[in-house]
Amino acid sequence: MTARARAAWMWGALGLVLVAALWELYKWLGPAEGWVVGAVEGRTGSGLRLLPRASDRAMPHLWEMVARLFEPTSGASSPPLWQSVAQGFVTTLGIAAVGWVIGAVVGLLLAFAMQRWRVVEWGLLPWIVVSQTVPLIAFAPIVARVGNQIDRAVMPWPQWLSVALIASYLAFFPVAVGALRGLSSPDAIHVDLMRSYAAGYLPTLLKLRLPAAVPALLPALRLAAANAVVGAIVAEVSIGMQGGLGRMILQMAQSASSDPALPWGPIIGSVLLGLVAAGSVAVLGAGLGRYRRTEARS
Secondary structure, three states, X not given: OOHHHHXXXXXXXXXXXXXXXXXXXXXXXXXXXXXXXXXOOOOOOOOEEEEOOOOOOXXXXXXXXXXXXXXXXXXXXXXXXXXXXXXXXXXXXXXXXXXXXXXXXXXXXXXXXXXHOHHHHHHHHHHHHHHOOOOHHHHHHXXXXXXXXXXXXXXXXXXXXXXXXXXXXXXXXXXXXXXXXXXXXXXXXXXXXXXXXXXXXHHHHHHHHHHHHHXXXXXXXXXXXXXXXXXXXXXXXXXXXXXXXXXXXXXXXXXXXXXXXXXXXXXXXXXHHHHHHHHHHHHHHHHHHHHOOOOOOO
């Protein structure tokens, strides 16, 4: 392991310790019922909450969350919570991976077209940016409804495929923008050199533009992986798909008043899922070290 990799692991571990310390510090010093400004007497929920509640029901201790992972999920005969979270973890990870692949392919194709023809970039790039302003929670039911119609009239359409498409909607954007930046990065002198060799578009793309795009493309793929996880979890909640972490968070949040540590199990699983997704892309890029000397920071 290189010194840079050791430093990255060290800072990552230090960040986790710092977050845990801040959690417990706020629980110790923060107001039990939070701090609400502009509340109207007799009206529950009125006013603006500036600080969250620090009571045991709203913020359980970290050791209580960890201990809850090894207790039964919902009854004495049910599996431990960590096992239920692990099953949801695998389900959501698989769906997010499919969404990431779809988003990466679409983003790369769009980047190739925008780099090849400037008029395509002028006409398409603004719409790609605007597409990310559509609320995902409103977009997800539309995709699910179209999937149900396809399932009834055309061909089998599993519910997880709708979730994967919604995840790809968030994943394609950073890939398209990052790949376009990378493909346009070669110096003019290098492009002129390829032209002097009478190299066409495809040899120039494979031997010059794609290697030059790696430093910008890898951070974009990592961001796309994290976006795919977010999209999959939100889509599971929006369309009601069972078995994943998203629906599990919603279901267990309904029992938070009597079991405050319960919903934090799938929430922790979601955090780990995002780290695994982004780390997997980093592993995929480990073999491209020769092209990563000037990698863009995300």
